[in-house]
Amino acid sequence: MTVTTAIVIAGLFQIVLRTSFFFEQEKDLCSPAPSLASWIFLIALLDLISDFCLYPVRYMHLPYFCQVIVETIITILLTEFGAIIVWCTLEKLFWRLIKSTLLIMGMSPMTYNNYETLILGLTTTAISLIILAFVGQATDHFHMIRRKYHRIERKVGLNLEMFWDYVNGCGASQKGCKAMHDCFSDDVCCPKRRRRRRRC
Structure with missing residues (x-):
């Protein structure tokens, strides 16, 4: 090229x-x-x-x-x-x-x-x-542009979902808890996940 x-x-x-x-x-x-x-x-x-x-x-x-x-x-x-x-x-x-x-x-x-x-x-x-x-x-450049657009769209959607879970205290769903990296060490965020780790 x-x-x-x-x-x-x-x-x-x-x-x-x-x-x-x-x-x-x-x-x-x-x-x-x-x-x-x-x-x-x-x-x-x-x-x-x-x-x-x-x-x-x-x-x-x-x-x-x-x-x-x-x-x-x-x-x-x-x-x-x-x-x-x-x-x-x-x-x-x-x-x-x-x-x-x-x-x-x-x-x-x-x-x-x-x-x-x-x-x-x-x-x-x-x-x-x-x-x-x-x-x-x-x-085939239109297909490449469309694929990059979908990739960016998914990334932006995931970031918005993670931000929304963070704003809501990460207690809305366990899926949101998995997306956040600091949920395992925060007392407010995902208490069930933290208690489960203490039992182990």
Whole structure:
């Protein structure tokens, strides 16, 4: 898998700074659509790249810094190609297709011009979200995020239960007594458990 540093640097250059090193960005925009769809597409592309091993295995004996540099350069190259060549071409294609379809269906040119940004924004955002969903399903990262969420949820629930048992004097249930580590040495908490230990 690609190192996280390369993904973060490429995302910083492409999504935040909008800087290009390998491909020259056209002066005119790809379409009047908002930039949200292109950001979502870049996130999907970075998610896909993060699942690849860009650094050759036979060079793994070199210092880790070499791997970071190589994967950063390749990731920036791939994200620029994806954003400037692939997504810009798709956006232009959808722009012309949507415009032609709506005008053929009878929408007046004035109405289309007034709502062009909204129409293209909704369409391109929906398409980029579909691409992100497919990529997340292919890389299995959605399942990993869901599993981590359930793990955190169970941990928070257990901590809240332990805290609630501690606030109630740990006398509500024997299960709560087992969860508390200091119940065996406290006179107030779990007296039955303490008396049982004295008998032994």
